[in-house]
Amino acid sequence: MTVETKAAVLFDLNKPLKIINLDLPYPKKGEVLVKIFYSGICHTQLLEISGKNAAGSFIPNLLGHEASGEVIKIGTGVTKIKKGDRVVLSWIKGKGLNVIPKPINYKNIKINRGSVTTFSNYTVVSENRVFKISKKLPAHIASLLGCAVPTGMGMIINNAKLKKNSSITIIGCGGIGINAIHASKILGAKKIVGIDLNKNKKKLIKSFGATHFINYKTKNIKEKIDKILGTEGSDYVVDTVGRKETMELAYNLANNNRGHVILCGVPNPLDLKISINPFPLYYGKKLVGTGGGETIPDKDLKKYASMYLNNQINLKKMITKIYSLKEINKAIQFLKKGNCVRVLINMNE
Template sequence: MKAAVLYELAKPLKVEEIQWSTLLRGQVLVELAYSGVCHSQLMEVRGKRGEDKFLPHLLGHEATGIVKEIGPDVTKVKVGDKVVLGWIKGDGINAEGAKYLNDDKIIVNSGGVTTFNEYSVVSENRLVKLPDDVPLDIGVLFGCAIPTGSGIVTNEIQPEENSTIAIFGLGGIGLSALMATKLYKCSKIIAIDIEDNKLELAKEFGATDTINSLKEDSLKKILDLTDGKGVDYAVEASGITMVIETAFKSVKNNGGLSVFASHPKAGELIKIDPFDLICGKNIKGSWGGGCYPDRDLPKFFDLYLEGKLPLDRLLEKRYTLDEINFALDDLENRKVTRPLIEINKNIG
């Protein structure tokens, strides 16, 4: 099969032919249709996640495809099932990562799930069946963007009626979080980014107010919009330490909550004023939106089918697997919100 392999940090991925081996206990072979690309992979390729002990290896953690073969003891899926591949662990066996071989017989490592490849040997617990009426391209977003972004809102915040919320960073995670706020009766939904086109999209998704943080002081503007109190909740998805700090400052005293799910560069630290903690501001990190895939994805599937999650608006640009490095460049340069890799759009 063809796959994009990371051999060296801060270098382009190498698209080449590799081979998979016999399936082990709990492993599932999936022929991939589509894969998403998020900032986690971008940071990994660029070497911003710190030391990488597993080179060379495959990448990618959100995709859709068709089950082609199941390994010993797999019961969750069967051959022919449409599935979502994601990084968050769910029901099923937590199988070891597969080992692949390139043409030079060098071992190419992988984790429980990889998606920048035509076929993937996936751990059973990283798969969820995709309903037949959810398209395979849309289904990719249920692997990471939706469970993380929307999950922060539905699992970890659950905004109260008439509460206020600010979303910092309008990539795939931030926009997914913004969509989910419309499920609640928030009085103000404030979207913050540095791209005017994303802010316009945020208005379509239900933002009551938008702030371009390159053009105005986002903290001051949020305080102006909330009579000096700050918002009840903040979601931070930019991956910038200064923005995490600002999001925390933007929440109100006595119970304000800031949740961040972004990955700043390895080694960077956030600074917060201890007095803000004493005053009752709260901050927490989110691991995949507190999502448990087998419990939560069926709910998100239903919301999409009911028209409450306009996910098609997130997939504005598509690439082939051979164009994976262009997709990474475009994501880094903010030319695209969520690149979609068309691996085999004709299956299914």
């Protein structure tokens, strides 16, 4: 048995995605069939499309790793959720069976897919990437809980455990950076510096709680930070970009005795080496990496949902633009320009 779905598929690196009709097989053991409402496009997919991460070796393949939807059918062995549940799909692993669904046949070609993919009307995903969420949460807001919110906020709440009245600098203010800024503000950081390439984002970045903005293109970023925070440097620094220069900058902007540096941008595997002076690490400076902000999705996504419903976090403002599935390549181009927080795809338009 199959269900027909439209899907945006990566057939060739650096080429637009092709929208095709696929016969999606019903869920097998540990799998869940979900009708998708909204999917976010994350910077990770830009890397996949340009072949700058491992996914390049899987083409043709399905993409996407954050979405909201409704459970249509569950496979054998699935106990965590049931038909009719409103859910968030996330790449971050939670409880339940871990399955990689088999490739789908399409005109004698095999279309590969991972444990979670979301650029389609319907998808089949692994039980441990599906999370039940309150029906009160609007579907477009819920899709943000799949990646940007848990990663960005989790980094600050779970990893940094940011202290009140501290200072923090965030390099790269896209979906994840904005969430890190927002969480820092909620936890009571005194000074929050956002650094971004796009000077037009200054107002937006400040509206989420940044007290200062620095254009990444300016020379002497260190001097500017010194003026804002004093020469001791920042208590916390987050790099969401994952480039050699930004990772090294993050390390250098942090306080040498207690600075806590968090790297969360996905680095290009071909450009993995960074150069730092390790000496301060012996005296209390910390350098860590985080994938999903140490999120425990079965617990944390419910927490973020209720924070939104209680007006403690403003997620609505994080959605810059919503496109339809047939406009997905336009949406990808828009995201590439970088003048946005989150771009969503409405799968039912």
